[in-house]
């Protein structure tokens with residue numbers, strides 16, 4: 001990893017990705033930033049069985065951009081940003097588009113990580129690319145489901 005400055009940024013609706021993000025930040029000796037929705041998701045909002053639930057409506061509309069509560073003031077300091085989220089409807093939640101559009105990631109490396117019930121990243125990268133500058137190096141990264149050792153995460157982080 002040399003002298004690259006690393007940030008772990010994550011959105012987590014029910015805590016699973018948050019736990020993984022904390023372990024990753026420790027393994028990477030990185031700073032951590034929670035992408036908090038301005039309006040928190042309630043249990044009802046997350047009911048994917050309900051066509052009228054907030055998450056269902058947002059995920060059906062690729063242009064939806066749920067607002068984020070806080071902006072990080074020193075994003076320019078970071079070279080590599082790990083961005084984590086739960087997989088929703090086979091891709092990243094659209095709040096990740098909001099996050100990417102709020103900063104200038106030109107020339108930076110963005111590595112995605114996610115948790116899910118079982119799905120992979122699907123079309124996540126394609127959906128997020130348009131929210132970053134052309135010169136952003138954004139890649140799929142890892143699905144971090146289940147028990148992953150800190151040593152494994154450290155080795156992964158050091159590969160960037």
Ligand SMILES: Cc1cc2nc3c(=O)[nH]c(=O)nc-3n(C[C@H](O)[C@H](O)[C@H](O)COP(=O)(O)O)c2cc1C
Nearest residue numbers: 012013014015016017086087089090116117118119
């Ligand atoms: C609205 C919604 C949609 C989801 N869609 C998927 C999916 O397509 N595939 C999958 O494997 N899991 C899906 N899940 C499960 C989450 O990805 C999984 O529980 C995740 O670990 C939750 O992370 P969090 O606690 O950080 O929010 C979905 C969950 C929600 C709330």
